[in-house]
Amino acid sequence: MFDASSRIVDLADVLDDSFGGKALGLAELTRLxxxxxxxxxxxxxxxxxxxxxxxxRFSRMRAAGQTPVAVRSSAAGEDGAEHSFAGQYDTVxxxxxxxxxxxxxxxxxxxxxxxxxxxxQDGGAAARMHLVVQQMxxxxxxxVVFTADPTSGRRDLLVIDAVRGLGESLVDGSTASDHFVxxxxxxTVTTEASSQxxxxxxxxxxxxxxxxxxxxxxxxxxxxxxAIDRDGxxxxxxxxxxxxxxxxxxxxDTPVTGPTHVYTRCNIGEMMPGAFCPLTxxxxxxxxxxxxxxxxxxxxxxxxxxxxxxxxxxxFGHMFLNMTEGTALSxxxxxxxxxxxxxxxxxxxxDELEPGPPKPFVRKLINTVRLSTFAxxxxxxxxxxPQTIAAFPPITSRDPAVVLRHLEAGVDIYxxxxxxxxxxxxxxxVAANVLESHLVRRxxxxxxxxxxxxxxxxxxxxGAGVESALMVEELTAVVSMLRRDGxxxxxxxxxxxxxxxxxxxxxxxxxGAALRTFLDRHGHRGYRELCMRDxxxxxxxxxxxxxxxxxxxxxxxxxxAATAPSDPAQSRTLRVLxxxxxAGARGREETKSRMAxxxxxxxxxxxxxxxxxxxxxRLPDADLVFFFDRRELPLVVSGDDVTELVHRxxxxxxxxxxxAALEFGDVSVGRPTPIVRAAVSGDGVVAGRPAGHGSVEGVxxxxxxxxxxxxxQPGEILVAPVTDVGWTPYFAVIAALVTDIGSSVSHGAVxxxxxxxxxxxNTLVGTQVLRTGDRVRVDGDRGLVxxxxxx
Numbered sequence: 001m002f003d004a005s006s007r008i009v010d011l012a013d014v015l016d017d018s019f020g021g022k023a024l025g026l027a028e029l030t031r032l033x034x035x036x037x038x039x040x041x042x043x044x045x046x047x048x049x050x051x052x053x054x055x056x057r058f059s060r061m062r063a064a065g066q067t068p069v070a071v072r073s074s075a076a077g078e079d080g081a082e083h084s085f086a087g088q089y090d091t092v093x094x095x096x097x098x099x100x101x102x103x104x105x106x107x108x109x110x111x112x113x114x115x116x117x118x119x120x121q122d123g124g125a126a127a128r129m130h131l132v133v134q135q136m137x138x139x140x141x142x143x144v145v146f147t148a149d150p151t152s153g154r155r156d157l158l159v160i161d162a163v164r165g166l167g168e169s170l171v172d173g174s175t176a177s178d179h180f181v182x183x184x185x186x187x188t189v190t191t192e193a194s195s196q197x198x199x200x201x202x203x204x205x206x207x208x209x210x211x212x213x214x215x216x217x218x219x220x221x222x223x224x225x226x227a228i229d230r231d232g233x234x235x236x237x238x239x240x241x242x243x244x245x246x247x248x249x250x251x252x253d254t255p256v257t258g259p260t261h262v263y264t265r266c267n268i269g270e271m272m273p274g275a276f277c278p279l280t281x282x283x284x285x286x287x288x289x290x291x292x293x294x295x296x297x298x299x300x301x302x303x304x305x306x307x308x309x310x311x312x313x314x315x316f317g318h319m320f321l322n323m324t325e326g327t328a329l330s331x332x333x334x335x336x337x338x339x340x341x342x343x344x345x346x347x348x349x350x351d352e353l354e355p356g357p358p359k360p361f362v363r364k365l366i367n368t369v370r371l372s373t374f375a376x377x378x379x380x381x382x383x384x385x386p387q388t389i390a391a392f393p394p395i396t397s398r399d400p401a402v403v404l405r406h407l408e409a410g411v412d413i414y415x416x417x418x419x420x421x422x423x424x425x426x427x428x429x430v431a432a433n434v435l436e437s438h439l440v441r442r443x444x445x446x447x448x449x450x451x452x453x454x455x456x457x458x459x460x461x462x463g464a465g466v467e468s469a470l471m472v473e474e475l476t477a478v479v480s481m482l483r484r485d486g487x488x489x490x491x492x493x494x495x496x497x498x499x500x501x502x503x504x505x506x507x508x509x510x511x512g513a514a515l516r517t518f519l520d521r522h523g524h525r526g527y528r529e530l531c532m533r534d535x536x537x538x539x540x541x542x543x544x545x546x547x548x549x550x551x552x553x554x555x556x557x558x559x560x561a562a563t564a565p566s567d568p569a570q571s572r573t574l575r576v577l578x579x580x581x582x583a584g585a586r587g588r589e590e591t592k593s594r595m596a597x598x599x600x601x602x603x604x605x606x607x608x609x610x611x612x613x614x615x616x617x618r619l620p621d622a623d624l625v626f627f628f629d630r631r632e633l634p635l636v637v638s639g640d641d642v643t644e645l646v647h648r649x650x651x652x653x654x655x656x657x658x659x660a661a662l663e664f665g666d667v668s669v670g671r672p673t674p675i676v677r678a679a680v681s682g683d684g685v686v687a688g689r690p691a692g693h694g695s696v697e698g699v700x701x702x703x704x705x706x707x708x709x710x711x712x713q714p715g716e717i718l719v720a721p722v723t724d725v726g727w728t729p730y731f732a733v734i735a736a737l738v739t740d741i742g743s744s745v746s747h748g749a750v751x752x753x754x755x756x757x758x759x760x761x762n763t764l765v766g767t768q769v770l771r772t773g774d775r776v777r778v779d780g781d782r783g784l785v786x787x788x789x790x791x
Contacts, residue, residue, distance in 0.1 A: 008053045009041040019043055019130045020074030025239035026132065032217055034210055034236045038066050039134030041074060045109050050102055058101055058133065066135040068096040071104040074130040075112060089129075093136060093166070105131060137235045139166050139227040141198040143177065145211045146242060147184075148221035153246045153658035154316075154674065155221060157189060158182045158208055162198040166227075180204055181676070184212060190676050199228075206234050214239055221245060247651025249316050249659045252278045252629065254309040256671045261324040262353045263313055264667045266346040266762075268321045269741050270748070273722045274705070275317035275659035277533045278652055279606060282630035283411060284530040284599060285312050285319055291419040292326075295426070299371035300363070301328035301356075315672045317659030321345065323353055323667070331356035333368040347689050347742075347762040352669050371426075378423035382587070385420060385594045388413060392598070395605045400616060400637040403609045410602050411630070417598045421591040439574075455690050455781040467589040469754035471522045472728050478518055479551045481511035489552060497545030505541075524600035525593065527706040527726025533626040536600045546710040547729040554714030554733040585750055596725070613637070619646065627652040666741060666764060686769050690783035691742065691749035692759025697788065698735040700774040702767055717778055719770050723748035731755050736778040738766045738785055760785055 009019055014027035023041045030036045040057055050058075061067055073089035090111035092104035112129045143162035148155045161177040178193040186208060199207075207226055215222045218241065225238040272284065292311035296302035313320040323345060330341040342350040359367070392410045397403050439456045482489045482504075488511065492500045504512050505519070523538025537544045610625030618636055619625060627649040628636060636642050662674040701716040703709040706726050712718065717736045720727065728751050731737070737752045742761030752759035758780030760766075766785065770776065775789040 007043050008057050009043050011036070011039060011041065014041065020132075021240055022072060022074035022132055022238060023130060026134070026236075028217065029214060029236045029239050032213060034214065035234060036236050037135040037137055038064075039069065039132055042105065042131040042133060045105060045129045045131045050098070050105065054101075055098055058098060061133075061135065062096070068094045068136050069101075069133050070136050071095055071101065071108055072132045072134070073108050073111065074132045075128065095133075101133070134237075137227040137229050137237070140164070140230050140232075141203070142166055142227040142237075143198070143225075145207050145224050145226060146221070147211050147215040147224075148242060148245055149181065150223075150242055150244055152662065152674070153249050153655060154662075155248055155250060156184055156673070158184055158211065160199070160204060160207055164196075164198050182208060183673075184208075203228060203232075203234070210234065210236065246658050247648070247653075247655035249655045249662070251648070251652065251655075252281065252314060253316070253671075254314045256313070257310060257322055258324065259670045260354065261322055262350060262667055262669055263315070263320040263672050264323050264346055264350075265318065265320055265664050265672075266666050266741050268312070268319050270722050270724060272319040272530055273528060273724060275656055275662070276314075276319065276528075276531055277317075277626040277656060278629050279626045280530070280532045281314040281319065283414070283532055283602060283606075285309070285314055286630070287411070287415045287418040288312050288319075288422075290415045291422040294419050295371070295374070295422055296325075296328055298374035299329050299333060300367040301332040301359075313672070316662050316664075316674060317656060318662070318664065318672075320664075320668070320672055323350065327353065327356040329371070332359045332364060333371055334364045335368065346666055348666075350667055352667060375423050375426040378420060381420045382424060382591060385417065385591065388417060389594060389598055389601070392601055394601070395608050398612055398615075400609065400612050400618070403605070403612055404633055404637050407602065407605050407609060410598075410605060414595075414598045414602060417591075417595050421588075421595045424591040425588045455693060467586070467593050468725050468728050468751045471518075471525065471725075472732055472751070472755075474514075474518050474522070475548070475729050476551065476732050478511055478514045479548055481514055482548075482552060485509075485511065493549055493552060496542075497549055498542035499545075501541035501545035501548065524597040525725050526596075527724065529596045529725060530599045532599070532603045532606050533623075535603070536596075538600075539604070543706070543726075546707075550710060550712050550714075551729060551732055589750070592725075609633075618642065620650075624649050624653065627656075666762075684787040686738075686760075686763050686766055686785040686787075688738070688760040688763035688766065688783045688785070689742070690759075690779075690781055691761045692737065692752040692757050692780040694756065694758040695777060695779045695781065696736050696758050697775065697777045700770050700772055700776055701734075702770060702772045704767060717776060719766050721767055731757060736760075736780070738763060738770070738778060740764055740766050 009023070011023065011027045011030055014023045017024045019041050026036050026039070038061065042054055058067075058069070061069065071092045073091070075089060090108050092107055095101050095104045108131055109129050141162055141164055143160060145161075146159040149157040149159050151159075158181070160180040160182070162180070163177050178191075178198050180191055180193070180199070181189040182204070183189060186205060210226075211222065211224050214224060214236075218239070221242045222239050223242045224236060224240075227235050227237055229235065268288070271288075272280075276285075286309075289309055289312040290305065293302060293305050296311075297305060310325050311322055313322055323342075326341060326345070327338060330336045330338050338353060338355045339349050342348065342353060392406075392413050395403055395406050397406070443456070482492055488504075488509065492504060495503065501515070504515050506512065519538050524536050526534065526536040526540060527543060528534045529536060534540075535543075606625055607622065610619060610622035613619040613625060613636060614622045618639075624646065625633075625636075628645070632645060635645060664672055665675050696717070698715060698717040699713075700719050701709075701712050702719045703712070704721055709718065709720070709727060709730055712730055712733060714733045715735050717738065718727075718730060718734045719738045721740045722742060723737065723739060727748070731751055732755065734757065736758040737748055738759075739748055739761045740763055742748055749759050749761055758778045760778055760780060760783050763769075763785065770785065770787070771790065773791045774787055777786045777788055778784075779786070
């Protein structure tokens, strides 16, 4: 059904996408030297006959033994960078005669006007149809390879799906495929294969090598089809860009400081859980890095501050601590060691961590005095914090340049506030570490385990009266007032969470006044409170309301244990150390609150900047401001053409949900790489670090985010990757806490102790092994979670 004017185009002569993406892909593969089955293109397929040129070319292929052939569409716009049109047009296989070719071409041409193709084009005009006629491979195995993982968006992975025989059974879903995930270097990540795999190891490697060669030539991730014939030869059947990928999850990665440097999510993962927008990395991450560098400078192990990411890395949207940089202190001061440093950050000794160059004793002594003075002399700076933060007033200007100047001044203040918090934390850790070390040694002398000494230290540190616990008590008091007013409580529970809080906040009732007082004092706190994009409680009625509704549905809580049980047999030294540890915890929580307040003011300022830029036509929406690096914002504000920069920011926003789904081991050597967890089976016991006294049995609720925690039922055991201050209102209703990472002095552990909750941290796999609905026993004294029943 083609006009005699239909013309033949050799694949070698296809230089652009004029004849469709499929034809161009095959032509490029051929030019790369990759084996491609012989064939040709029928350009502008239409009319009433094949035409002599097509018939003659097909006859030559048949005479050369290059039939049967496959007839595939190569329509304009198909298999391009924007759309794939996969499966929208017909393909005909096994064509061995001129009559069969005529029928196949007619069928493919008709499919251009089919309902499914029209729907895919959203009602647009039918595409110009070109057809690829290509020798079929007598395939022993066939499949597809993606040079990036279309599920996770990771560009460092390669995914192969393979079946025995023709690849059509893979496309139509009639056959289960073998599934291989590899790194670009060829290391196996996961393998799901049948008892008789479709591919041998050397064939997987050949597919990987060819696919990466093509992707490097295209300069972008590709989706390629391949087949291996009965003689073991690998043939390439198609190459096209992957059109479904989000932005590159590694685009904003910081340079790796050293190939053997050890990075960890421990510690910083508690303060900065999950994946963060680029603005957060360049504001909060920058402030933390500045503070930690300045500690190194104060300790005499770094000459000066360097405006680059030395202590904090940003990879795949997640924050990491560079432990190798931190070893400078452990090797440069007295009374510290690589093992102690590892334990304080990760809760275990990190064998991969190499010690820094040793320093002479005199230099260590001088450094120790300098660092101790720096930490212990922080009291005046702590007292000045309110005045320091007050120097950053609310931003109201509608001029983007003025707003940005104010924000840059605010970042300078934020850096200093963060440094004061780090100094306070260093001071607070001294007594806690001394107390725990003393009790661990004492336990060892009587033949008891280290965990027994740690559990005793935890018991003695209970009752510190930290701000986070007092904050929850105040919110609990608001909920209790509501509970006493049955009608008000019913209205609060019946309304959407955000609407319920907004109404209560405006109400001239005791509970409304109490809520306003609570928000005046603690409205700057919240989940992921150092994130510039995530609103604080004062600006997040939905999140606050959801927590309050969970609390209101539960029973009225008993007063949590406010003080540790007294023991007349305690030595005076232990009592003094316990009081100092409690005071240190209070001080650290106070400076953390001030740091959160400064972050709260900045996030309001950046949100205002986004609104101003949107009004000025510089951004398509205000939220996009959070997806620029702070150093890019002057370009956005300047008024120059930022089309490409805005496009990249949009891609970063698309990538964030994919980054948030990634998980990491507790330590990584070199550039951190996400892990793919396999199913864990064992004896039903999950071991972690003891962090909260007592033992309790209950039903598990796994919540990987504070949003998922809204499903908590009173009395359940919360199992989470990590908890920060935004989770703590739920502590009033849970029976115990279990986290993947953390230490006995992490935020979740401290507040859990204030509420008398058994707590186990640093399980590493708790959220993978445990399931919602499991009945478990949590032993906070031994750091064990035992599965009693799994539905």
